[in-house]
Amino acid sequence: MSPRRGGSLAAQLQFRIVVTVAVMALLMCLGTVLSARVILFDQLDRDVLTVKDRQIGGMRPDDPLAGLHSSSGIPDGTVILAPTERGPVPFILAPEGTKPPSADDLRRVPADGKLHTVNLQVGGKYRALAYDTPFGEVTVGVPVGRVETTLLRLTTFSIGLSLIALAATAIATRTVLTRATRNLVTLTNTADEVSQLELVRGAVEVPRVETAEAHENNEVTRLSSAFNRMLGNVESAFTAREASEKKLRRFVADASHELRNPLAAIRGYSELAQRAPDATDSQFAMGRIESESTRMAKLVNDLLLLARLDADARVEPRPVDAVEVVLNAVSDAQAASSDHRWLLDVPTSEITVLADPDQLHQVMVNLLANARTHTPPGTTVHTSVRIVDGRAVIQVADDGPGIPEDTLPRVFERFTKADEARAHTATQSTGLGLAIVKAMVEGWGGLVDVASRPGLTTFSVGLTLADAENVPAVQTTD
Known part of the structure; x- marks a missing residue:
């Protein structure tokens, strides 16, 4: 050729x-x-x-x-x-x-x-x-x-010397060029191998090009390094895609499971109402239908809210008085549940944070409802607002049984529910409340975290301050 x-x-x-x-x-x-x-x-x-x-x-x-x-x-x-x-x-x-x-x-x-x-x-x-x-x-x-x-x-000597020089040149150039293009050949083989990978589904492990032997300023080395970085980005994208697909499949399966239960209950009670011999049984069935319909409506609303939060990459935060929002949320929780002991530590002055007012109130409602739903009567729920390292930190802590160790790493994932250790009420959780909290807080650029052990579970929300005023004093209520 x-x-x-x-x-x-x-x-x-x-x-x-x-x-x-x-x-x-x-x-x-x-x-x-x-x-x-x-x-x-x-x-x-x-x-x-x-x-x-x-x-x-x-x-x-x-x-x-x-x-x-x-x-x-x-x-x-x-x-x-x-x-x-x-x-x-x-x-x-x-x-x-x-x-x-x-x-x-x-x-x-x-x-x-x-x-x-x-x-x-x-x-x-x-x-x-x-x-x-x-x-x-x-x-x-x-x-x-x-x-x-x-x-x-x-003439004979010149021709012989020229032939020797030509042969030496061929051998030398072959050796030098083979070494010089070794990484380029490896790069080509790797690219060919990557082009034959099945990238449609499943986890993908993309090979890399070895560049340790070459000088860092060599053009082939720089090309190999850039190619490796590109492969790393591709592999990360495929890994993220696979994780997203797994999460989506799990989400769909969990959503189907959660919707199937109230639908099955509604269907069963509907048949019971149709066959009920007296008005008492029929009235009981209709009440259960209403209860399951309310539960399903709440689940659907939570799913729609999460979908909307996923669609909106970031909410434009505004200055919000975190103290006022926390006071209102705790007051509402205290009125809704007198079986728990509600404590509140807040400063006497405002702490202005960057957030969405309605969503921040929803975050507090979800955190307080989580503590109320998953702890037994008589549990103390302690809510505080303070400034730590230049950030506003809102904490909701309870002295309940705690979150199981196997559940704690995925407590903010959708449809994650604790076992019976924290299920102490008849109210059935959808497993979406904490996922909504995480999505909202991260949408403002904040952070949410949880620490739990038997006797103390603490949810922390870190928010960016709108100003740098210090908190002069703390007000405690019971």
Whole structure:
């Protein structure tokens, strides 16, 4: 597969780097050989001119090579066609027995005073020069074979060195690129694995990309870290979705269960009323129908209130006198239930908090009703308002039996009901009152908490102050 059309990023980069190095090596090889050729042939031309100068300077009619006998630096194989008494005779400066080129071959060199490269039948290629002297025309030639051999060796060496450099480059780039793209490959594999996960339902465990080996400023490392953060957000979203779905399923099941009981009771008492032989039984059945209808209406109203609180992400709070709201709520609870002992600790001045007046009153009604409903007669319910660490804290405490340990962590969840330890009245709870309290308080930006043990259960509501006035004194009522 061509790296331009497919393959990994490392393979594509390696291909491009190797091609670039190959082109550069070829250019360097050509440049080196051509430069060497120019230098060597220039030296060859100077040798020819040197032979010419020395030959002319010492030439005699009886000895054309007189100027060359005692000279050094004349290349072996140098040939000269010089005039003698017998006519033009070819000479060669080489060991005895070496046959010189023929005079006819040397006469082919143009006598124009310029250097020419000729291919002689004996001796091969020569760099030759023909010129006139007082004794006649002379031709001087220096063999090219040594230069060509040197150029061939240099070319072979350059090509071999280039191939070695190319192979080393391929190995080195493969190793470096493999290491450099290791995290990128891991990132790609992780993304592919995530893309194949079943994300429609159920809990999802999203894998992560390992980035410990790479430098933190590396682009791939930064990309991997960002990818991990994105996967963390995705996993958190799926976890929240799963928790929300579980909560919704449980809510629907609990709501169906709570509605089924009064509906079944209404149906049963309706049939009883239809079959009642006398007015007394019929009147009793109608009374029970009314009671169950009231209970179901309250449950539906609470569900609608929770749905409305869920729909409104946040209520715009307003300044509210928390002392006045608590006083009114406790007064109403005391009038509704004389079986409990109601204590109140509030300051003599206002404590203004940021909340919704109607909802804050509903919060207090629900907390006091919870204490009244789930504690036996004679229980003391203590309500207080004070400032703690710059926040207004409203507490409703009772000395009842307490909330079971297994119920305490989910006491603010919907349809959560304590066991019989706190069910001491005939009034049936819907299990939504504390959920409404939590939703309302958090809607104003407040906090709600509970602590419970046998003999002391305390619900605390923390609210933001609208001012920073101190509470001068506390008023206690019984």
